[in-house]
Amino acid sequence: MMLTAIGLMSGTSLDGVDVALIKTDGRRVAALGPSGYRPYTESERDLLRQALAEAAGLDRRDARPGILAEAERAVTIAHAEAVAAFTAQNRISADAVDIVGFHGQTVLHRPAAKLTVQIGDAQALAKAIHIPVVYDFRAADVAAGGQGAPFVPVYHRALAQSLGRDGPIVVVNIGGVSNITFIDGNETLIACDTGPGNALLDDFMFRTIGKPFDCEGRLAAQGVPDEGWLADALQHPFFAKPPPKSLDRNDFAALALGDWSPADGAATLTAFTARSIAKIVPLLPNPAHSVVVTGGGARNLTMMRMLREQLAPAQVESADALGWSADAMEAQAFGFLAARGLKGLPLSYPATTGVAFPMTGGLIARP
Numbered sequence: 001m002m003l004t005a006i007g008l009m010s011g012t013s014l015d016g017v018d019v020a021l022i023k024t025d026g027r028r029v030a031a032l033g034p035s036g037y038r039p040y041t042e043s044e045r046d047l048l049r050q051a052l053a054e055a056a057g058l059d060r061r062d063a064r065p066g067i068l069a070e071a072e073r074a075v076t077i078a079h080a081e082a083v084a085a086f087t088a089q090n091r092i093s094a095d096a097v098d099i100v101g102f103h104g105q106t107v108l109h110r111p112a113a114k115l116t117v118q119i120g121d122a123q124a125l126a127k128a129i130h131i132p133v134v135y136d137f138r139a140a141d142v143a144a145g146g147q148g149a150p151f152v153p154v155y156h157r158a159l160a161q162s163l164g165r166d167g168p169i170v171v172v173n174i175g176g177v178s179n180i181t182f183i184d185g186n187e188t189l190i191a192c193d194t195g196p197g198n199a200l201l202d203d204f205m206f207r208t209i210g211k212p213f214d215c216e217g218r219l220a221a222q223g224v225p226d227e228g229w230l231a232d233a234l235q236h237p238f239f240a241k242p243p244p245k246s247l248d249r250n251d252f253a254a255l256a257l258g259d260w261s262p263a264d265g266a267a268t269l270t271a272f273t274a275r276s277i278a279k280i281v282p283l284l285p286n287p288a289h290s291v292v293v294t295g296g297g298a299r300n301l302t303m304m305r306m307l308r309e310q311l312a313p314a315q316v317e318s319a320d321a322l323g324w325s326a327d328a329m330e331a332q333a334f335g336f337l338a339a340r341g342l343k344g345l346p347l348s349y350p351a352t353t354g355v356a357f358p359m360t361g362g363l364i365a366r367p
């Protein structure tokens with residue numbers, strides 16, 4: 001049975017809540033509906049940054065010490081507002097939506113310690129929006145010894161199957177952290193995080209010129225990458241590890257940066273993301289025929305240029321060019337995953353998160 005699902009994603013970039021409608025039975029995408037976005041206010045973003053710092057000391061996924069309780073309330077309210085605005089704008093009644101997929105906000109990801117923490121109160125959200133909510137997508141995978149991320153690969157596969165293109169296809173998602181899905185036409189999915197996405201660059205932009213991100217990569221386009229720094233940084237042992245593997249948003253935050261001008265710093269950190277994505281290529285079974293770039297990084301034209309240089313001769317296109325939505329893809333994915341969760345279909349696989357066998361997951365909160 002086809003379900004009408006709303007997916008909600010608040011990613012590691014801490015920029016806001018993405019919302020998207022999808023009709024799916026959890027295997028096939030029957031239709032993609034409208035999408036929306038509810039940005040975090042400056043003070044919410046600030047609260048989330050503090051929550052991330054506070055979460056570094058967590059040893060249980062349900063503990064909410066200090067500022068985390070307040071941050072969780074803010075995340076829940078922002079998501080409830082996002083759904084209310086989205087349904088009102090698109091004239092969708094709560095009764096017409098079967099399920100909501102609520103990722104929450106990751107504040108800590110330490111799979112080696114069997115810990116991944118997403119804040120957001122699903123029960124309170126379900127009551128506020130009057131729709132059942134599937135949540136805690138990553139918990140079962142991590143408890144079973146998996147990486148708990150990435151989770152969008154099953155959705156990438158469903159989209160790629162409808163393209164009817166020659167494989168292999170690699171989907172690159174450049175959010176706060178970057179991840180890839182390798183799809184070669186058969187059922188085997190390979191996926192992993194590849195390294196930094198926009199988070200290091202965003203943090204650098206914020207610290208140096210007070211801007212949240214490098215719009216269209218314009219600042220990076222004016223700078224020169226620091227080759228010496230890049231050569232060192234790319235020696236980080238994470239890049240040589242074969243998939244599956246995953247990262248916390250702040251795993252690279254402790255890297256000592258150079259004494260760069262804003263433009264050179266932006267160019268260097270953009271190149272760091274593009275080159276670390278290219279480092280995964282020799283670790284995949286075959287070279288990709290086409291590479292589809294999604295996530296906010298697809299809007300960074302300097303990032304796209306660098307990726308094309310790094311990944312040639314593969315054809316590198318943005319998701320939007322294929323009629324997919326770079327902005328809405330993760331929210332759609334969590335709508336799709338909610339439908340899979342409800343139907344007891346696997347969310348993750350040995351070659352996506354390293355679990356021993358395909359894993360189902362997600363809990364349900366009813367209004």
Ligand SMILES: Nc1ncnc2c1ncn2[C@@H]1O[C@H](COP(=O)(O)OP(=O)(O)OP(=O)(O)O)[C@@H](O)[C@H]1O
Pocket residue numbers: 009010011012013014015173174175176177197198199202212213214215216217294295296297299300301330
């Ligand atoms: N017009 C733009 N030009 C350049 N960069 C952009 C633009 N729009 C968004 N971005 C970048 O994309 C980021 C947001 O990306 P996205 O929404 O994919 O992140 P996310 O949902 O937090 O992702 P994830 O959960 O995958 O880490 C912004 O923080 C910014 O760095």
Ligand SMILES: CC(=O)N[C@H]1[C@@H]2OC[C@@H](O2)[C@@H](O)[C@@H]1O[C@H](C)C(=O)O
Pocket residue numbers: 011012106109116148149150151152153175176177178179193246247330
């Ligand atoms: C733990 C966590 O929230 N990880 C995010 C993060 O942002 C990108 C990358 O790191 C990916 O592993 C994941 O998000 C996407 C949506 C995923 O699970 O596929």
